[in-house]
Amino acid sequence: MNKRGIKILILLLVMGMFVFFAYSLVNKGKKTDVGDKAYNFELENLEGRKIKLSDYKGHMIILNYFATWCAPCVEESPELEAFEKEYGDKYKLLIIDRGETRDRVKKFVKKNKTTSTYLFDYNANVSKVYNVTAQPETFVIDKKGIIREHYNCPLTEMQLYEMVKKHE
Numbered sequence: 410m411n412k413r414g415i416k417i418l419i420l421l422l423v424m425g426m427f428v429f430f431a432y433s434l435v436n437k438g439k440k441t442d443v444g445d446k447a448y449n450f451e452l453e454n455l456e457g458r459k460i461k462l463s464d465y466k467g468h469m470i471i472l473n474y475f476a477t478w479c480a481p482c483v484e485e486s487p488e489l490e491a492f493e494k495e496y497g498d499k500y501k502l503l504i505i506d507r508g509e510t511r512d513r514v515k516k517f518v519k520k521n522k523t524t525s526t527y528l529f530d531y532n533a534n535v536s537k538v539y540n541v542t543a544q545p546e547t548f549v550i551d552k553k554g555i556i557r558e559h560y561n562c563p564l565t566e567m568q569l570y571e572m573v574k575k576h577e
Contacts, residue, residue: 442559
């Protein structure tokens with residue numbers, strides 16, 4: 410390759426790096442973390458109805474990221490259901506599925522006889538804002554809408570209760 414070709418190649422690589430970094434900065438977006446105001450998302454439930462986080466304003470909310478193919482999520486599911494039955498009138502549990510079909514989750518709900526609220530983050534936009542890296546991941550949001558806890562592991566009914574009680 411001649412000197413001119415090498416210069417053009419280097420110029421293209423440098424330009425490509427600038428474009429990549431500019432794109433990364435523009436698309437970085439807002440991330441939430443413990444201590445931040447919870448992002449007010451709008452997602453569909455099992456019936457296709459839009460649910461907003463703000464629909465539960467003034468309540469303690471637990472967001473749990475879930476997938477039917479995730480073994481720890483499936484193992485955690487009975488604990489979440491027990492929490493929902495025991496404390497669901499006082500604390501709102503929202504289970505958010507990333508990228509699966511409504512039919513697949515409906516089969517899981519029917520098989521496991523769960524009564525929890527399942528929401529769908531099909532394109533993972535909400536999970537990106539919440540900085541979700543895997544599942545199960547659980548967030549506790551206080552009555553003022555502030556994220557108080559973020560856990561990256563399965564939880565038991567009692568662990569969930571202790572977390573929400575601590576921030577009541």
